Amino acid sequence: MAVTVKPQQIALAVSTDPMLPVPYRVLRVRRETSDTFTFEFGSVDGSRFPFAPGQFNMLYLFGVGEVPISISGDPERPEILVHTVRAVGTVTKSLCKLKPGDIIGVRGPFGSSWPVVEAAGDDIVIVAGGVGLAPLRPAIYHILNHRGEYGRVVLLYGARTPGDMLYKKELAEWRGRFDVQVEVTVDAAKPDEWRGNVGVVTTLIPRAHFDPHHVTALVCGPEIMMRFTILELQKRGLRDDQIYISMERNMKCAIGLCGHCQYGPNFICKDGPVFRFDTVKEIFGKREI
Amino acid sequence: MTTLERLLAEHPFFKELDPRYIQLIAGCAQEVVFKAGEFIFREGDPSNKFWLIRSGKISLEIFAPGRGPIIIETLGEGDVMGWSWAVPPYRKQYDARALELTRALEFDAMCIRGKCDEEPKLGYELFKRFAQIIGQRLQATRLRLIDIYGSHS
Ligand SMILES: Cc1cc2nc3c(=O)[nH]c(=O)nc-3n(C[C@H](O)[C@H](O)[C@H](O)COP(=O)(O)OP(=O)(O)OC[C@H]3O[C@@H](n4cnc5c(N)ncnc54)[C@H](O)[C@@H]3O)c2cc1C
Ligand code: FES
Numbered sequence: 283m284a285v286t287v288k289p290q291q292i293a294l295a296v297s298t299d300p301m302l303p304v305p306y307r308v309l310r311v312r313r314e315t316s317d318t319f320t321f322e323f324g325s326v327d328g329s330r331f332p333f334a335p336g337q338f339n340m341l342y343l344f345g346v347g348e349v350p351i352s353i354s355g356d357p358e359r360p361e362i363l364v365h366t367v368r369a370v371g372t373v374t375k376s377l378c379k380l381k382p383g384d385i386i387g388v389r390g391p392f393g394s395s396w397p398v399v400e401a402a403g404d405d406i407v408i409v410a411g412g413v414g415l416a417p418l419r420p421a422i423y424h425i426l427n428h429r430g431e432y433g434r435v436v437l438l439y440g441a442r443t444p445g446d447m448l449y450k451k452e453l454a455e456w457r458g459r460f461d462v463q464v465e466v467t468v469d470a471a472k473p474d475e476w477r478g479n480v481g482v483v484t485t486l487i488p489r490a491h492f493d494p495h496h497v498t499a500l501v502c503g504p505e506i507m508m509r510f511t512i513l514e515l516q517k518r519g520l521r522d523d524q525i526y527i528s529m530e531r532n533m534k535c536a537i538g539l540c541g542h543c544q545y546g547p548n549f550i551c552k553d554g555p556v557f558r559f560d561t562v563k564e565i566f567g568k569r570e571i
Numbered sequence: 572m573t574t575l576e577r578l579l580a581e582h583p584f585f586k587e588l589d590p591r592y593i594q595l596i597a598g599c600a601q602e603v604v605f606k607a608g609e610f611i612f613r614e615g616d617p618s619n620k621f622w623l624i625r626s627g628k629i630s631l632e633i634f635a636p637g638r639g640p641i642i643i644e645t646l647g648e649g650d651v652m653g654w655s656w657a658v659p660p661y662r663k664q665y666d667a668r669a670l671e672l673t674r675a676l677e678f679d680a681m682c683i684r685g686k687c688d689e690e691p692k693l694g695y696e697l698f699k700r701f702a703q704i705i706g707q708r709l710q711a712t713r714l715r716l717i718d719i720y721g722s723h724s
């Protein structure tokens with residue numbers, strides 16, 4: 283039977299002490315791009331890992347450090363924990379060298395989630411840029427697992443080049459479905475390696491098929507990409523309370539204690555990372571925040 | 572209303588344009604179809620036409636010596652292709668190629684310029700719309716220059 287996880291039902295899955303990492307073993311590694319890898323983990327004691335789409339874990343690499351990484355797997359397959367990591371600095375570069383059998387520490391799941399339950403009955407437009415597709419993938423799985431509960435579903439994804447795209451096989455599968463509009467675009471490409479769209483992801487929004495009065499938008503990517511995406515969605519007539527974004531800041535405790543992830547009056551680790559845009563619009567994009 | 576006038580009025584580029592003007596410019600337009608792979612124009616060609624795309628997909632390409640052709644933009648349903656007819660030196664700056672079967676409304680730019688001279692209010696309306704398109708393309712180009720997908724999510 284399918285397991286539907288509602289955000290409010292989520293408890294800390296791996297430990298009763300949220301500061302204590304629990305050991306997880308690498309089961310499989312898939313190379314997505316030259317610097318991004320997807321890892322499947324299984325708990326050492328065989329326990330399951332329920333989470334809500336949009337939540338993140340703190341991944342701890344012994345002797346190196348700990349980083350927040352979104353969960354990118356299927357919420358209805360809690361026996362496997364999936365993370366997609368782009369190597370950018372000390373910890374993520376070391377994480378990307380993990381091999382099957384290696385052990386890491388996991389704390390979580392933490393934070394708020396995409397409103398996939400609340401959005402039932404609405405059209406859904408998902409806009410992702412670069413690695414921003416990873417935190418959205420669990421929401422996509424949920425929506426496709428419960429396809430009948432939603433109106434039109436649109437996925438718009440932008441990457442720099444065809445080689446920078448995540449989840450190519452799945453994107454092709456979703457494209458093949460008659461009940462989802464999937465549009466992928468890249469910044470530039472050679473005609474012999476790419477038959478799709480070329481242009482920034484915001485240029486796909488005017489052409490997407492959804493009802494602006496009855497749609498929920500889920501947006502994830504670098505802040506600058508989200509800023510211009512929101513502008514285009516507003517041009518289509520969406521109100522700020524129909525738009526959800528996922529924010530990133532450096533983190534330490536991930537449980538609202540240390541203040542490292544402060545974002546205006548919010549802590550991203552517990553009030554976010556997913557925010558309804560009207561609740562953060564006064565601080566979104568401000569230089570000093 | 573003729574079929575051509577109806578097609579013009581339905582295209583987003585002419586949204587809410589006075590039906591009188593639709594009638595006027597319909598005389599400069601014709602329906603065209605491009606087969607997949609067909610070049611619509613080449614870099615350096617005189618720019619004496621523009622198109623409103625009704626369906627299909629077109630790539631704008633630049634040929635870079637040593638690197639071959641690079642697609643810099645694709646255009647599809649609802650888009651306008653070509654604004655170099657409006658500004659000197661009236662030459663195409665890219666190659667344009669249909670990526671799939673594409674239906675469009677093709678305009679004779681000389682004819683349009685003539686109508687705009689006769690009816691300056693129509694000219695003002697058209698140039699306002701083209702300015703908006705050029706602004707959008709410029710903004711999209713700037714976003715690509717700053718690499719909005721960044722090195723981080
Ligand atoms: C809630 C949340 C979810 C995340 N989900 C993912 C995910 O699914 N996959 C993924 O690959 N990454 C994700 N990240 C980003 C990831 O946490 C950072 O890339 C990581 O912390 C960098 O640590 P590092 O030690 O590798 O790099 P460092 O050595 O700390 O930094 C290297 C460089 O990257 C910059 N940097 C560090 N963190 C960030 C950041 N968050 N945004 C922008 N620049 C940064 C630093 O300023 C520095 O220039 C997420 C972050 C948050 C807060
Ligand atoms: S990371 Fe400590 S308060 Fe958010």
